[in-house]
Amino acid sequence: MAQERNKTDRNLVQDFKGLAALLIVSICCALVFNFWSDSGIALKGQWDRSQGVVSSKEKNTVVDASREINDLDTMVELVNAGMSTLVDVRSKAQFDAGHLPGAVSLPIEAFDRLIGDFFVEYVLDTRLVIYCAGRECLDSHRIAHSLETYGFSDVRIFSGGFAEWMEGGLPVEIR
């Protein structure tokens, strides 16, 4: 009986040693891989919506917090001043269902097809304010990054996106 119990205890110890070994190997490999991989992410992401668009902070991230307009009042002032071109990067269907007043549609999935026309329409120093669905959507940052690569010099992002504009009870255009 006592021998049986000792054997069981020994097996249990072996199980926990194996478990610890698997966990240690996993953690070490994960950290090393994440450090070297191009798709690696920071150990601490930006998951606080009040700070702007949330992101895992990937190594090759397109997120640039300095571009973000986090305050709805500032955004309303910008729209009312009429000096900026608002760019909606959501799908065409979402744009047609409702968008910020005066916004133009540049859906991210059709970016490559539409960027030529966009170039013809807007000069490179046009002040662009990009938005997508909301603070959990990185599409506006992706498009902002692409537009800067193409030479546009004044690109900003409304991080609250269409969701926050709607929550503010502000007017929208429907096409």
Next chain:
Amino acid sequence: MLAILLRLFIGITFVAASIDKIGDPGKFATIIYGYSLFPGWIINPSAIVLPFVELFAGLALLLGVVPRSALMIITSLLFVFIVAITINLLRGHQFDCGCFSLSETSTALSAFWLLVRDLALFACAIYLLQKNQPHRSR
């Protein structure tokens, strides 16, 4: 025979599930965030480490190296997944970022099937743990 098949099935499922997550930890982190159950500081470390835990536990099970330890990890992971999915199904929470790049984010229906799959895997893992009890294997 059944035990071997189940071991292969669970092992392959875990290895296969880990590959995509290892390749795109940023997307996996966003999915974890989408559950709205975890504090921000734990999201990135989980997205980095969990896929490798799945990979090595799956491989250990497939190769028969410390299989009981691998099963203990697998059942624990499945338990956490099941609890998280169940909580979100019960409170009707669906993550939808409204963005093109994550357009395949889960719907309530896919969450339900994910829960069914995880419950089936959990039952198989518990069965294997029972089957692999030290006093029975000798």
